[in-house]
Amino acid sequence: MSMYAAVFHGPLDLRVEQVRTPHVGEDDVLVEVEATGICGSDIRVYKGEKAARQGSILGHEVAGTVKTTGNRVTGIEAGDRVAIYPVIFCGRCHFCLGGHPNMCEHRVTLGYQLDGGMAELMLVPAPMVSKGNIFKIPDSVPFEHAAITEPLACTVNSIDLCKVKTGSSILIIGAGPMGLMNLLVARAAGASKIIVSEVNPERLSKARELGADITVDPSRERLIDVVKAETNGLGVDAAVPSVGLPDVIEAALLAVKKQGIINIFAGSAPDAKITFNPNLIHYNELTLTANQNAPPSCFARALELMNSKQVDVGKLITHRFALKDVPEASRLRIE
Numbered sequence: 001m002s003m004y005a006a007v008f009h010g011p012l013d014l015r016v017e018q019v020r021t022p023h024v025g026e027d028d029v030l031v032e033v034e035a036t037g038i039c040g041s042d043i044r045v046y047k048g049e050k051a052a053r054q055g056s057i058l059g060h061e062v063a064g065t066v067k068t069t070g071n072r073v074t075g076i077e078a079g080d081r082v083a084i085y086p087v088i089f090c091g092r093c094h095f096c097l098g099g100h101p102n103m104c105e106h107r108v109t110l111g112y113q114l115d116g117g118m119a120e121l122m123l124v125p126a127p128m129v130s131k132g133n134i135f136k137i138p139d140s141v142p143f144e145h146a147a148i149t150e151p152l153a154c155t156v157n158s159i160d161l162c163k164v165k166t167g168s169s170i171l172i173i174g175a176g177p178m179g180l181m182n183l184l185v186a187r188a189a190g191a192s193k194i195i196v197s198e199v200n201p202e203r204l205s206k207a208r209e210l211g212a213d214i215t216v217d218p219s220r221e222r223l224i225d226v227v228k229a230e231t232n233g234l235g236v237d238a239a240v241p242s243v244g245l246p247d248v249i250e251a252a253l254l255a256v257k258k259q260g261i262i263n264i265f266a267g268s269a270p271d272a273k274i275t276f277n278p279n280l281i282h283y284n285e286l287t288l289t290a291n292q293n294a295p296p297s298c299f300a301r302a303l304e305l306m307n308s309k310q311v312d313v314g315k316l317i318t319h320r321f322a323l324k325d326v327p328e329a330s331r332l333r334i335e
Contacts, residue, residue: 005057005119006326011048014058014327022115026070027126029134031082034143036117037061038329039151040178041267045112046330049269052112058326060086060110062117063137063146073129081137083146084117085153085299086110088127102157102293117147118326135299138307144320145306148181148313150294152302154265155181157294159189161263162238166190169236171227171255172212174243175203177316178265180210182240187211188310195230197223197251210315218251227255235260244268250276256286264290 001021008014024030036059044050045058052058066080076082088108089101096104110116115123124134137146159182164170168191172179175198186194195214196207204215216226227236235257241248244266252262253276281288294302305311321329 003120004323005115006059006323008045008052008054008056008058010054012046014046014330016324016326019057019119021121022123024068024070024123025126026072027129028070029066029073029076029124029129030068031062031064031084031117031122031124032067033062033064033117033119033122035063035147037147037151038326040176042111043330044267056112057115057117057119057122058111059116059118059122060112061147061150062086062110062122063143063149064117064122066134067121070126070129076129076134081139081143081146083135083137083149083299083303084110084122084124084128085133085135085296086116086150087293088114088125088133089131091131100295102295118323120323132296135303138303140309141303141306142314144317145313146303148316149299149302149306151178152181152185152305152311152313153294153298154178154291155185156298156301156305157291158182158240158263158265159185160298161289161291162186162240162261164189164191164238167192168238169193169195169231171195171197171236171239171252172207173197173223173239173241173248173252174266175200175207175212175215176242179240179242180206180316181311181313182242182265183207183210183212184311184313185305188305193230193236195227195236223251224254231257234258237261238263240265242266244272246272246274249274253280253286253288256284258284259286260284261287261289264288267292 045052089104090106093105196212238261239252
């Protein structure tokens, strides 16, 4: 039997074609894909800026309906609505044992090393099933929202690292989808002042719509001046550069108060470099951190944020494409 899938053959070569339907082993689960998000990382793979196995099916932001389970699988049944945590982790390495399976030394990820969700059907292999990577979706969460659980989990991890709580102030630089998700999660965590910096007028307007207290176009205003004016000269408690540009990270370093936190959220070009005076960090006791992906616990919390209506990711969905149009959708993201 065969099915259709978006297969990566190399940079700028993504084709929707017929492939063999996955074989379901005794410990595997087969999911009928209902929705898959197109991540910025998928676009970096498409452009040749990030590695993925040639011949693989892309897509790691996946939600669907269980179609078939292996005869040794328990707790998951045909018909279950599910979202998939996309990282296979070993459970034995230093990072797994320390509670950070997203940093697993032996990690394998759907849509990169394994076939992902840009397909009619997706196999969830036995190691993912046994480690609890399949999460049941609450009835209140639509499939297209559930497909965004993985990136939302990354922003839950981000806001945790920023130690945002009731009354916190935070600067988010970049109002793309991930910046806006940081905004939504920061608000849910209790942030009382959220400043968003963005040069794109449409995205800046979206940030205001989603609840940003202050929006800044740094091409028209000095960001640091606005931040200082809005924080009694102190600076914000935390800053999240959600754009992978060196000058954005440097701007974040200047915008936080003493003992503030800067969380580098976005990946940068392979040859990117930043230059700053280390005294800026030393004398101000700044914390410079980052997050890449998120552990399963953040995935579960992201689902709960959607289920409880604290976060509405539906407001971030701008386009919907059929599977046959995935190459067009990928080209649209880079134009």
